[in-house]
Amino acid sequence: VCPDGIDIYFENVAGRVLEAVIPLFNFWARMPVCGLIAQYNMQDLPQGTNMLPALMRAILTYRLHIEGFIVRDFADMHGDFQRDMSEWVREGRVKYKEHRVAGLENAPDTLIGLLKGENFGKVVIEVSDDPTG
Structure with a gap:
């Protein structure tokens, strides 16, 4: 899986997938963070391995760029997105x-x-x- 590593990882869960991705990041990889669905119903801190040290080491070692991504920050682009994405889905360039x-x-x-x-x-x-x- 990912023999050439990962250049960009869109984080929307913050769970086991992130744990698997951390050691696969390439230098200068980017990680926009849009959601934390694995944590939405958490009432206590998760038990088990603390992944923060591994993530911090990866941020430093691989010079990762991590940035929060809130869709409403791009509200002015919504019309263009709807037009372009609809076309790409119709053309089969984007699949869901x-x-x-x-x-x-x-x-x-x-x-x-x-x-x-x-x-x-x-x-x-x-x-x-x-x-x-």
Whole structure:
């Protein structure tokens, strides 16, 4: 996995994936941090290995650039993003994954599974048939 290392890692979870990524960073790698979903429901500090020393060592050794990324900071670019991204998805240049579940009655288990990392891709709960289909 990643035989050439990692130049950019978009952090949205701050969990086990980050732990696996830390030793794979290349020199001058970048890590925008957009979310911490693995920590959203935490009530206490996690038990086990403290990854802070490894992260700090990687920041120093590999000269990492880490920056918070809050989408509202780019609100003025939203229209351009919508236009460009829609085109790229239509052209197949950008692909996405969805985890679709039918029925509102399945929403609680699906959303709990989302927080446990049991899905891959954007969770979509279908509450009715597609009226355009």
